[in-house]
Amino acid sequence: MPHDHTAAAEAIAQVEEYLRGQENKDLLRFITCGSVDDGKSSLIGRLLYDCKLLFEDQLASLEKDSGRFGTTGSGKLDLALLVDGLAAEREQGITIDVAYRFFTTDKRKFIVADTPGHEQYTRNMATGASTADAAVLLVDARKGVLTQTRRHSTIVSLLGIRHVVLAVNKMDMVDWDRAVFERIADDYRAFAHGLGIRDVACIPVSALTGDNVTTPSANMDWYKGPTLLAQLETMEVSSDALNRPFRLPVQWVNRPDQHFRGFSGTIAGGTVRPGDPVAILPSGRTTTVSRVVTMDGDLEEGVADQAVTLVLAEEVDVSRGDVIAAADARPEVADQFAAHIVWMSEQPLLPGRSYLLRLGTSTVGAQVTELKHVLNVNTQEHVAAKHLDLNAVGLCNVALDRPVPFDAYADNRATGSFVLIDRISNATVGCGMIDFALRRASNIHWQPMKVDKAARGALNGQKPCVLWFTGLSGSGKSTIADLVEQELHRRGRRTMSLDGDNVRHGLSRDLGFTDEDRVENIRRVSEVAKLMVDAGLIVLVSFISPFRSERRTARELMEQGEFLEIFVDAPLEVCEARDPKGLYRKARAGQLPHFTGLGSSYEPPEAPELHLNSADETPERLAARVVAALEERGMI
Incomplete structure (x- = not known):
C-alpha cells in the first residue's frame, strides 16, 4: 500500500512538472498563406500528423473522409481535411474560412491560422494575419511566385509581420530540382526586400511526402538548412x-x-x-492608479495582454472608448489620419461616403476624404484611383466625426488598427x-454667435428643416417641391430650393455621374443644406440621391426632427414614359452609361417620413400632403 502511494505521488509530480513545462514554453502565432492549391492545408x-498530435478517432475520421473527399489517390490520407472543416471546403477542395489549430512540440507552442488562397477570400487572410508573429508563405514549385503570392506578402508587410518562411512546396512534382527552388527563392527575396521584409527563410518541401516538413529530406540532400518545423521552433520572435x-x-x-x-479592459501595451x-x-485629464484589480485579486503589476480593472485615485470622467495611457508617453489624439486600408467588400469604397470606424473600444463616424493611391501588388507602384x-x-x-486617441500601427498594433463598418x-x-x-489648422474654432438658428427661425415664424425629396428621374420630385415652396411662399415662410440640375450648374459643375461623383455631389449639397437650416430656412432638396448611405449622412448632419425624407415613388416604366428631359431615351441608346434606374442602381428609402405615390395622385394633392405634414409637426 505505501508503494502505491509513492507511485501515485510520483505520477502526480510528473504531471505537475509537465504542466509547468508547458506553461513556460513561449507561443508562436503564425499563418500559412499563398495562392490557390499551393498546399497550405496539407x-x-x-x-499535426508527423508530430503525432492526432487522436485515434481523428485518424479514423480522416481515413473515412479521405475516401470520400480526398484528392491524394486511393488508400492515401488527405491531410488537408484535418484543417478544412467546412462542408463546402471539403466538397470543393478549397479553403474558404480561416481555420485555427493549436499544437505543441518539446520546444514551443503554436497557434497556426490556415488562410484561404482564393483572391475573393483575401479579406479572410488579412483577418488571420492581424494577430500573427510570422507567416509561412507557400509557393507551388511548378508555378513560382504568383500575383496572389505578392498580394499576400504585401498584406503581411502592412500588418507588421517581419518574419516570413517561404515554403516552396510540391518539390516532388519537379523531381526535387535544386535550380527550380533557387530561382523561386531568389525571385521572392527580391520582392520581399522591396516590401521591407528582411527576415526570409526559404525551405524546399513536399507536404504530400513530408520531405523537409518535420524531418530532413533524403531526396534533397543538396539543401543544408533547417526543416520547416525546426525553423518555426527556433525563430526569434521577441514581443x-x-x-x-x-x-x-x-x-x-x-x-x-x-x-x-x-475601468476594465485588456492592456494593449506596456505595464x-x-x-x-x-x-x-x-480628454487629457491626469490622475494616478490606486489599484490593479483582477478576478484573482489585486496585482502589483499589470502587463500587456492581461485583462484588468484599474481603480483611479481621483473621480475623473472615463467612458467606454477612452484610453488610459502613461501620462508621459501619450497616444495621438486627432480626428484625421493617413492609413493603409485593405478593402473587403464587393461594394467599392467611395471617398466621401460615411462609414462607422471601430478603433479599439471606440466607434465613430468616418469618411475617406482622399484616396491618395492604390497599391499595385505586383510592381508596388502607386496607381491613381477614385x-x-x-x-x-x-x-x-480618413476624417472622423470626433477626435480619438490612437498610435501609429508600426508602434502598436492594437491601438493603431481599425475596421470600417457599413x-x-x-x-x-x-x-x-x-x-x-x-x-x-490650430487657429480654426467654432465661432459662437448670439443670433442662432432658433432665433432666425422664430423671426420667420417657422422651425428650420430640410425636406429631402428623393426618387427616380421623372418621378415628380422637382414638380412637387416647387408646388410646396409656392404654397409656403404664399404663407410668408422663408424657403430655399436646392434642385439637382440647378446645383450642377455651379456648386457641382466639376462632377460627373459615376458613383464616386454622386457621393461627392450629395455630400456638398448636404453641407449647404445644413448651413441654410442654420440660417433659419425651410430647405427643399430635390435630388435623385440614389444611395441610402448618403441620405443617412445628410440626416445625421441635422438635429433631431429637422430632416424629413420624402420618397416620391413611381415605377420605372412610369418615369420612363414621362421622360420629361429625354434622359431615359439617351440612356437606352448608351449615351448615359451611369443613368439611375438603368445603368446605376437606386436604393429606395426604407422608412421615409413621407411616401408619395406619384403614379396615382396629382402633384397638387401630394404637395398638399407635404404642407400638412409640416403643420402637424409644428414646423409652420
Whole structure:
C-alpha cells in the first residue's frame, strides 16, 4: 500500500512538472498563406500528423473522409481535411474560412491560422494575419511566385509581420530540382526586400511526402538548412509589447456597487502599477492608479495582454472608448489620419461616403476624404484611383466625426488598427493600419454667435428643416417641391430650393455621374443644406440621391426632427414614359452609361417620413400632403 502511494505521488509530480513545462514554453502565432492549391492545408495537416498530435478517432475520421473527399489517390490520407472543416471546403477542395489549430512540440507552442488562397477570400487572410508573429508563405514549385503570392506578402508587410518562411512546396512534382527552388527563392527575396521584409527563410518541401516538413529530406540532400518545423521552433520572435508605453482601451465602466468604480479592459501595451501617473484620452485629464484589480485579486503589476480593472485615485470622467495611457508617453489624439486600408467588400469604397470606424473600444463616424493611391501588388507602384475595389490596398486620408486617441500601427498594433463598418448592413467592409495623424489648422474654432438658428427661425415664424425629396428621374420630385415652396411662399415662410440640375450648374459643375461623383455631389449639397437650416430656412432638396448611405449622412448632419425624407415613388416604366428631359431615351441608346434606374442602381428609402405615390395622385394633392405634414409637426 505505501508503494502505491509513492507511485501515485510520483505520477502526480510528473504531471505537475509537465504542466509547468508547458506553461513556460513561449507561443508562436503564425499563418500559412499563398495562392490557390499551393498546399497550405496539407502542410498543416502534415505537421499535426508527423508530430503525432492526432487522436485515434481523428485518424479514423480522416481515413473515412479521405475516401470520400480526398484528392491524394486511393488508400492515401488527405491531410488537408484535418484543417478544412467546412462542408463546402471539403466538397470543393478549397479553403474558404480561416481555420485555427493549436499544437505543441518539446520546444514551443503554436497557434497556426490556415488562410484561404482564393483572391475573393483575401479579406479572410488579412483577418488571420492581424494577430500573427510570422507567416509561412507557400509557393507551388511548378508555378513560382504568383500575383496572389505578392498580394499576400504585401498584406503581411502592412500588418507588421517581419518574419516570413517561404515554403516552396510540391518539390516532388519537379523531381526535387535544386535550380527550380533557387530561382523561386531568389525571385521572392527580391520582392520581399522591396516590401521591407528582411527576415526570409526559404525551405524546399513536399507536404504530400513530408520531405523537409518535420524531418530532413533524403531526396534533397543538396539543401543544408533547417526543416520547416525546426525553423518555426527556433525563430526569434521577441514581443516588445511590454516595452511599449502603457495603453488600456476602456471596454466598460465596472461599477457593481456604490463602493467600487473601476475601468476594465485588456492592456494593449506596456505595464502598469499602483501609483503610476496616467492620462485619460481624449480628454487629457491626469490622475494616478490606486489599484490593479483582477478576478484573482489585486496585482502589483499589470502587463500587456492581461485583462484588468484599474481603480483611479481621483473621480475623473472615463467612458467606454477612452484610453488610459502613461501620462508621459501619450497616444495621438486627432480626428484625421493617413492609413493603409485593405478593402473587403464587393461594394467599392467611395471617398466621401460615411462609414462607422471601430478603433479599439471606440466607434465613430468616418469618411475617406482622399484616396491618395492604390497599391499595385505586383510592381508596388502607386496607381491613381477614385475608389477601392474588393481586395485592393490603398493609402487614404480618413476624417472622423470626433477626435480619438490612437498610435501609429508600426508602434502598436492594437491601438493603431481599425475596421470600417457599413452603416446600412453593419457588415465589416475594410480594415486599416494608421500611418500618422493629419494636423488641422490650430487657429480654426467654432465661432459662437448670439443670433442662432432658433432665433432666425422664430423671426420667420417657422422651425428650420430640410425636406429631402428623393426618387427616380421623372418621378415628380422637382414638380412637387416647387408646388410646396409656392404654397409656403404664399404663407410668408422663408424657403430655399436646392434642385439637382440647378446645383450642377455651379456648386457641382466639376462632377460627373459615376458613383464616386454622386457621393461627392450629395455630400456638398448636404453641407449647404445644413448651413441654410442654420440660417433659419425651410430647405427643399430635390435630388435623385440614389444611395441610402448618403441620405443617412445628410440626416445625421441635422438635429433631431429637422430632416424629413420624402420618397416620391413611381415605377420605372412610369418615369420612363414621362421622360420629361429625354434622359431615359439617351440612356437606352448608351449615351448615359451611369443613368439611375438603368445603368446605376437606386436604393429606395426604407422608412421615409413621407411616401408619395406619384403614379396615382396629382402633384397638387401630394404637395398638399407635404404642407400638412409640416403643420402637424409644428414646423409652420
